[in-house]
Amino acid sequence: MSRAQVVRPAGAGHETLYVLLVSLLIVILAATVVMLRGEREDEQAIASHQIDARRDLTAAEQGLYTDLRVAFDEIQLLREETAAVPSVQALADEGLPPFVVDAGSQSRGSHQWSWLETGAYLGRSQAPQVAGSLLLILPGDSSGQADVWLRRDSAAVTPDDLGHAALIAAGWQQVVSHYDAGVTREHRH
Amino acid sequence: MTAAAHLDAPSGPRIEFAGIDLTLGRTRILEQVSFNVAAGSVHAIVGPNGGGKSSLIKTLLGQMPHQGQLTLHWPSALEVIGYVPQALEFDRGLPMTVDDFMAAMCQRRPAFLGLSRRVQPAIDAALARVGMLDKRKRRMGALSGGERQRVLLAQGLIPEPQLLVLDEPMSALDEAGIQVFEQLLHSWRQSGTTVLWIEHDLQAVLRLADRVTGLSRQVLFDAPPVQALTPERLLSLFSVHPRSESLA
Numbered sequence: 001m002s003r004a005q006v007v008r009p010a011g012a013g014h015e016t017l018y019v020l021l022v023s024l025l026i027v028i029l030a031a032t033v034v035m036l037r038g039e040r041e042d043e044q045a046i047a048s049h050q051i052d053a054r055r056d057l058t059a060a061e062q063g064l065y066t067d068l069r070v071a072f073d074e075i076q077l078l079r080e081e082t083a084a085v086p087s088v089q090a091l092a093d094e095g096l097p098p099f100v101v102d103a104g105s106q107s108r109g110s111h112q113w114s115w116l117e118t119g120a121y122l123g124r125s126q127a128p129q130v131a132g133s134l135l136l137i138l139p140g141d142s143s144g145q146a147d148v149w150l151r152r153d154s155a156a157v158t159p160d161d162l163g164h165a166a167l168i169a170a171g172w173q174q175v176v177s178h179y180d181a182g183v184t185r186e187h188r189h
Numbered sequence: 190m191t192a193a194a195h196l197d198a199p200s201g202p203r204i205e206f207a208g209i210d211l212t213l214g215r216t217r218i219l220e221q222v223s224f225n226v227a228a229g230s231v232h233a234i235v236g237p238n239g240g241g242k243s244s245l246i247k248t249l250l251g252q253m254p255h256q257g258q259l260t261l262h263w264p265s266a267l268e269v270i271g272y273v274p275q276a277l278e279f280d281r282g283l284p285m286t287v288d289d290f291m292a293a294m295c296q297r298r299p300a301f302l303g304l305s306r307r308v309q310p311a312i313d314a315a316l317a318r319v320g321m322l323d324k325r326k327r328r329m330g331a332l333s334g335g336e337r338q339r340v341l342l343a344q345g346l347i348p349e350p351q352l353l354v355l356d357e358p359m360s361a362l363d364e365a366g367i368q369v370f371e372q373l374l375h376s377w378r379q380s381g382t383t384v385l386w387i388e389h390d391l392q393a394v395l396r397l398a399d400r401v402t403g404l405s406r407q408v409l410f411d412a413p414p415v416q417a418l419t420p421e422r423l424l425s426l427f428s429v430h431p432r433s434e435s436l437a
Contacts, residue, residue: 005202005268007259010252 046176049168051150053177060108060131064123065148065175067097068136072146075138085138088113088121098123098134118162128152135172137162148175199229201351201383202261202268204249209257211244217406218244219255224402224411228264229381231374233388233398233414237427240405242387243275246354249385263351271350273341275357275387281330287340288325291316294344308347315343319369335363342373353377355386359393371397391418 046052053065074096078086091099092113098105099113099121109131111123121136132152139145149172159170167174204226211219218241226232234242248255250272261268279285285293291312292300304312316322319339329337338361345353359367374397377384388394394401395414403409403417403426410417410426 002265003263003268005261005263007249007251007261009254009256011254 046178047174049164049173050176051173053175057150057175058131061134061150064098064108064111064131064134068134068148069146071096071099072136072138079138085115085119088115114158116158116162118160120159120162122158135159135167149173150175198264199381199383200265200267201229201381202263203228204352204383204385205258205260205262206245207258207260209245209248209255209259211241211248211253211255213244213253219248220407222257222404222408224408226383226385227400228262229378229383230399231378231384231386231397233386233394233401234404235388235391235394235401235426236404236409242404243356245404246272246356246385246387249354261352265351267351269348269350269352271345271353273345273353273355273358276361277329277337277341279329283328283330285329286326287316287321287329287332288312290329290340291325291344291347295347311347312343315346316340318346318373319343320365333363334361335366338362339366339369342370346373350382352383352385355384357387357389359388359390367393391423394418 051057053062057065071091074094075086075091078090088099092101094100098108098111105111107130109128110126111131111134112126113121113123116122119138119140121138123134123136125131125133132150135149135151137147137149139147149167151170151172153171159167159172161167164174206225207223209219209222211217222241222245234245236242244253247253248259250270288304289300292298292304292308295312296305296308298305313322316325319342321336321339321343324332324336329340332340338358342358345355358370362370374384386398388398395418398414400412401414401417402411403422405426410422
């Protein structure tokens with residue numbers, strides 16, 4: 001058994017080629033995996049009747065929206081304790097923004113809060129250019145989620161029907177928030 | 190070459206250098222080097238400093254970007270090349286004993302874990318062959334140049350090579366070491382190992398080599414030592430302008 005072994009010239013030539021091929025393979029593999037399994041989470045379209053809580057609200061509206069969500073938790077607790085929806089006055093006495101009337105509430109549009117028997121708190125804005133009117137619809141039981149609607153025109157009439165279709169028809173917009181890639185990435189619409 | 194002296198067919202390879210060119214940067218180091226090393230022979234390479242001898246050996250070991258065809262014709266499945274470098278560069282203060290060095294060269298197990306049981310007999314035998322068995326616990330840095338060269342010879346013996354490449358092994362050897370080396374050369378010849386040997390000592394080449402090649406960028410002669418080592422050829426080989434002389 002004999003074998004002729006040719007001594008190949010040393011050089012980076014074929015090694016470079018192998019490294020390039022392996023890099024190319026890795027890139028192709030990675031690209032394939034990304035194409036097959038990647039999900040575009042940053043493209044959450046919001047419906048035309050909705051308004052994005054993070055981008056499309058004014059500063060005062062954002063503050064009010066945040067306060068409403070905090071107040072909503074309190075309202076749910078009070079509902080569990082007393083088995084009744086707390087009145088606007090009771091909430092104001094507790095010092096809960098945005099129901100309490102103070103310097104803060106005045107600078108954010110001096111909303112006048114009232115309880116609607118159909119199951120919602122309505123805050124009529126006195127300065128629609130600062131912040132629109134807000135509607136906090138309570139869910140039927142104490143475990144649901146808060147539903148906040150916004151209306152920016154000055155003729156903020158009391159909605160009779162709290163159904164989505166009726167609110168949309170009356171010019172209300174639902175305030176929604178998404179946690180998506182835009183939270184950390186600059187993303188102009 | 191005395192083929193009759195072989196116990197059986199040579200186990201070492203035949204080496205064929207065919208038109209080897211080597212250029213590093215803009216320096217031409219080897220130019221159309223063509224000669225054969227017969228299987229199982231002791232082949233010496235002589236030449237002036239900077240003549241490309243060490244580069245030729247590095248080319249043979251696949252470490253140079255040469256051009257031309259370099260082929261090793263192995264007669265059997267055993268294809269082990271032993272290499273003994275000219276010198277070993279390391280810090281003299283390095284706390285590395287002869288055993289550590291042999292372990293680092295001959296086994297996969299980390300040297301600090303000691304000698305592997307598998308290669309221990311081979312290392313013992315190799316150190317015994319070069320007469321360094323009683324100095325195996327000495328630091329490499331504390332050895333004399335000749336003793337260090339013997340250790341280098343010993344690592345070239347493990348595993349048993351079919352081709353040995355020696356880069357001036359005798360230059361640092363003391364007299365006892367030279368005797369050891371000659372014994373080793375004799376045993377390699379007996380076992381049919383091919384030996385490619387760079388040497389400055391022309392007396393030793395005349396006495397010990399089967400064939401000698403004079404190399405100074407190109408092959409100036411390639412013949413048995415008795416014919417090759419004539420005064421005229423040696424004068425032309427070691428002349429400053431050897432290329433202007435006609436090839437012998």
